[in-house]
Amino acid sequence: MTRSFVNWSGSLAFTPAEHAEPRDEDEVCALVRHARETGTTIRPVGSGHSSSPLVRTDGILVSLDRLSGMVSGDGHRVSVWAGTKLRTLGEGLFDGGLAMDNLGDVDYQSIAGATATGTHGTGLGFGNLSTQIAAVRLVTGAGETLDISPADNPELLPAARLSLGALGVVTRVTLDVQPHFELHRVSWCAHVDWTLDHLAELQHTNRNMDFYWYPRSDQTQVRVMNRVDETPTGPPFTPARVPDSAPLGAPRDSQVGPTHRTIPRHRELRFEEIEYMLPSEAFPACFAEVRRRIRDRHRRVAGWRVLVRSIAPDDIWLSNAYGRPTVTIACLQNVSLPYEEYFRDMEAVFRQYGGRPHWGKKHWLTARELRPLYPRWDDFQAVRRRLDPDGVFLTPDLARLLEEA
Template sequence: MAEWKNWSGSVSARPAQVAKPKTEDELARIVREARKLRVVGAGHSFMPLCATDGALLSLAELEGGIEFNADKSRVWAPAGASLADLTAALWAQGVSLINQGDVNPQALAGAISTGTHGTGRELGSLSTAARAFRLMLADGSIVTCSETENPDLFQAQRLSLGMLGVATRIEIDVLPAYHLEEKLESHPFDWVAENWDEMAASNRHVEFFVFPYGKNVVLKRLNPVPGEGPLAQKNDMDESAFRMVCDVCSVAPFLTSMLQPAIVPPGVRQRRVGPAYQIFPSDRTVRFEEMEYEIPREAGWAALREVIAWIKKRNLPVTFPFEFRIIAADDIWLSPFNAGPCVSISMHQYAKMKWREMFAEAEQIFRAHGGRPHWAKRHTLNRADVDALYPQAQRFRDVRAAYDPSGKFLNAHLAPLFGPEPA
């Protein structure tokens, strides 16, 4: 059995079978015969969502293209398509996703089933764009679900962590293709805090990156504008200097607090315009581990200030910046945004450096401010935590059990949280 690892290298497994089915008939045979089964996209989950000793499937080569409705406001798309390939194909047909995150190798199904998101005060996660699913169940049969067809299955499938079946196609909302202007600037942290509410209200997308020992933050604002020709600069930031700092700090962690202030100098001003699908994502090549908590919007700044103060007090070698975004509320059962609008605080650590104990302590700060974790990023929730944070958790479990009574799509990580309650 060959070893499988996720993108960061921290999750590994030895599946009994690895397959890339090309047809639904081939997929159905594998699903029927498998004792346990998980589907993997780009392996961008930091939690062991895809880890299995059973069958590990990729849908990247599964048959099927994109199919639009009459007015091109919705499209049926291959669930296994990467966001990179899908958004390019959609652009060629004159449409764009409503929103995207800042990387695009993930499979569409993986992004939707984990609640992946971008930023924007009025914009929800990618899960909120899903309108219907074509789903292969544990016995290899196919079912379609939407708000009107198998509605309980649809509500659970909107953010399912892959526990209900294998999504082969997903119908999603789209918009007429649009260009984005990206403005990247450095500003003092306190200036951003003072002006945040106004910027959040006046920009379609706004976020920032702040190093715990830095004086300036990198502020990013995106807004729709007319196109200005081909996009010359493909990435938002050059990572070469940052990579060198990370490598130095991995050998000499005590230098972290001294080197960080120089990473973001004052006076940075950068602008570029391009197709939305090219502006949203960036190529992140410095490997990291990540924890992300979604925190009620009114508590977000207090949580960020507290976690930074804790790092400074302990002089902890956190080499990566925090990423701070805003996301709209939704009504999805397992969504961390279903209790109201949130800010998203992402904490990263260089993959070559220790992260587990720091994340566990920082998690307590985020939890104390009412936070819920991104399901695909590092967290330590147990079953009681899930029940306390998600009033619809048992309803989700009931639907899961009805459609997969044997727990074929569970694994060692998911079963304690969402499987039958231990006797």
């Protein structure tokens, strides 16, 4: 079956030679073997939320939508099919009295797509979603299934938890989960200077904290979240009110609910996005330069907001938070507005401060610039060549990211 593919934002469109929707792992294995035998490429796709060209291929595009739902669970870990959407996963876990520890800003991604690209939420104590993966099952470039876990091929786990789909077609993931809990989300508006002055305090005294900066008004929307069964770590914050020092007193928004209904935000308008992960210590200077350039150069076209979040360090080889506490800066732009000149200028700033690009969003780096940013880069490449020696999954777009010319 052949049909055109268009991603969520509309910025990526292509027509693969074949569009396949396998119903089980055997069909995935057969597709990969066919691609290998015919010398074509094959790429898996989830919900298509990513705006980078990771899934683009003139070969076989494999949708995992039919591989959806729970496989097994024991109360501490659950195994789910790779095509399961985060929203469906959240409801399924909730029905079983369980929850994921943290989530990202949207929930229409598939679990395999979200973890393969480093999707993350916010909070000093929380890594990206890939850190919640305990095991992975994938189909290698030879068309064979491979289990990767602390018990099976454990040396591959730091590569497989975030792999860009370069090691194989992930068919299922096993996640660490915990008993269901509820969060209280509170948000309010404040001038950006107040938010920056109180940023460290807000980050350290709340479970989750992020903020949007609106360049045209210099206002921010601050969001904090805390478990209703726990008290944050110190005054002046409680789960039910805004800090006493906040300039606008009453909260703009307040909601209590389970994580999968409280953390993600519903999006009506579609947008393009560039996001870089920065060493935490570099954030103040980097944000100051971002703010200066947007106000001086891009305020006319920068109609959307800038999002700031935090991520805990991890040991996943291609993770943007590998080995360092991280603060992220994301610039959003409505799809009807020009973005490339604006985003490229922001990328120059992010790179100046040691930033790593989000794998699933706009950026213009290639393997030559990426390799120095990841201490275990060569280890990942060795695993990739081991599991896909014939380059079945290596499209030209992926080669630009992973192989130096």
